[in-house]
Amino acid sequence: MKPRTIFFDDTNRLRSGWRFLVFCTVFFVSVLITGTGGIALLQAIDPSVTEAGDNRITIVSGILLLASALFAGWFCGRFLERLPFRALGASFTEGWLRHLLLGILFGALTLVLAVAIGFAFGGLRFEWNGVDTTALTRSLAVSFLIFAVGAASEEALFRGYMLQTFARSGLASVAIGLTAVFFGYVHKNNDNATTISIINTILAGVWFGIGYLKTRDLWFVFGMHLMWNWMQGAFFGIEVSGLTNLVSAPLLKEIDGGPIWLTGETYGVEGGIVTTIAITVSTLAICFVPGLRAASMRHGDTETG
Numbered sequence: 001m002k003p004r005t006i007f008f009d010d011t012n013r014l015r016s017g018w019r020f021l022v023f024c025t026v027f028f029v030s031v032l033i034t035g036t037g038g039i040a041l042l043q044a045i046d047p048s049v050t051e052a053g054d055n056r057i058t059i060v061s062g063i064l065l066l067a068s069a070l071f072a073g074w075f076c077g078r079f080l081e082r083l084p085f086r087a088l089g090a091s092f093t094e095g096w097l098r099h100l101l102l103g104i105l106f107g108a109l110t111l112v113l114a115v116a117i118g119f120a121f122g123g124l125r126f127e128w129n130g131v132d133t134t135a136l137t138r139s140l141a142v143s144f145l146i147f148a149v150g151a152a153s154e155e156a157l158f159r160g161y162m163l164q165t166f167a168r169s170g171l172a173s174v175a176i177g178l179t180a181v182f183f184g185y186v187h188k189n190n191d192n193a194t195t196i197s198i199i200n201t202i203l204a205g206v207w208f209g210i211g212y213l214k215t216r217d218l219w220f221v222f223g224m225h226l227m228w229n230w231m232q233g234a235f236f237g238i239e240v241s242g243l244t245n246l247v248s249a250p251l252l253k254e255i256d257g258g259p260i261w262l263t264g265e266t267y268g269v270e271g272g273i274v275t276t277i278a279i280t281v282s283t284l285a286i287c288f289v290p291g292l293r294a295a296s297m298r299h300g301d302t303e304t305g
Contacts, residue, residue, distance in 0.1 A: 009169075014080050016169040023076045023161050030068035038064045055142060058246070062149030066156050073161035081165070088160055089217035095294070096219045102292065103211070103223020106282060110224070111231045114269050114278035115238075123263040123272075124256060129237060131249040139249035143234045146246050151225035158183050158205065159212045159221050172213060180205025190242035196261060197242070197271035200279065204270075207283045214286055216294035232268065239268035 009015055014022070042060050070090060077083035086093060118124035131139070158179045166175035183205035184198050208221045215221075233240040237250035256265050264271025286292060 016166050016171060019076060019080050019165045020162055022080060023072050023165070026075050027068055027072035027157070030071055031065065034064045034068055035061065055146060055246075058146055059149055062146070062153045066149065066153035069153060069156035069160055073156065073164075076161055076165070081168070088156070088164070089212070089219070090156060090160070093217065095215075096217060099215050099217055099220040100223045103220040103225075104227045105223075106211075106220075106286065107224035107227030108231055110278050110282040111228050111236075111269075113281060114274040115236060117274040117277060118263045118269060118272065121262060123258055123274075124254065124269075126236060126252040126254060129250055129253045135249045136251065139247055140234050140251075143247045144230055147229040147233070147240075148226050151222055151229060154183075155208065155218050155222050155225055159208055159218060163209060163212065167213065176206055176209035176213070179209060183208075187241055190267070191244075192239075192242045192266040192271070194260070194264075194267060194271050196273065196276070197264065197267045200270050200272075200275045201241070203276065203279050203283075207279050207286075210283055211286055214292055214294075220292075232270075239264075239266060241270055242267045 007014060007018055038060055039057065042056065046056075070088065073088045074085045077085070077087050081087075085091065115124060119126075129136075162182075163175045163179045166172070166178070180202045184202035187193065187201045188198050190197075208225060211221045211224060212218065229240050232238045233243075233247040233250060235251050237247070237252045237254040238256075240246060256263050258265050260271065262272045262274060263269060264275070269275050
């Protein structure tokens with residue numbers, strides 16, 4: 001093997017593994033620069049923004065992560081593969097709204113299935129939270145923004161360039177597996193995380209990865225991710241990946257009777273097998289449901305080596 005073939009393929013392009021490493025480097029440098037500067041600017045504008053749990057910091061941090069992921073994806077696509085920005089699947093191209101709405105539907109139905117299984121087996125019960133309309137409306141709106149920014153940034157990172165560049169080299173299975181493991185890894189230190197919650201998060205990464213490959217844009221997986229998180233926290237009052245501070249006044253109050261392996265208890269349903277079952281069913285549905293496909297072939301969807 002010639003030394004050059006370690007780095008470049010037959011078309012003289014940098015191999016996908018090296019492209020992945022370049023993307024990670026550009027992303028982390030961008031996060032370091034924009035994150036430090038952005039939060040400092042926010043605190044300079046409003047000195048009251050001091051706590052890490054402040055919703056304003058959460059939203060701004062999410063926006064900066066999203067911008068960094070999109071920038072790194074554009075940069076690597078443009079200079080390593082000669083692809084336009086729209087190859088990332090984050091543009092308003094043909095079919096984006098249809099995919100977004102379908103993603104919202106899939107995310108909602110999958111979450112409802114998980115909750116229904118827990119309810120049917122006696123592990124989950126719900127009561128009206130009894131909050132006033134003003135508090136409820138504000139909570140729904142603010143939490144929607146928080147979860148939308150979070151879902152967008154995570155999808156742009158994990159299902160954006162790093163998955164897509166491997167897929168373009170004919171390594172779709174590697175792409176889904178690698179990004180799913182990374183997705184699980186970044187959630188492993190969440191409050192009350194368990195082995196089941198980490199497995200479910202990896203499984204969710206596979207769910208989202210297959211969703212991307214089926215539609216070839218990020219709108220579908222963004223809709224799934226957003227609705228799964230938002231309904232979980234804002235409607236059912238369930239912990240979202242162990243987090244309890246993102247929703248101030250949910251519509252319902254969750255009463256979790258366990259056992260933990262079924263419902264996840266303090267981590268939320270993502271820590272129980274109700275989620276394992278629901279996501280598995282939803283993944284199979286995505287694979288076989290008719291009509292769920294890319295609206296048109298985007299530039300860069302073909303293999304590049």
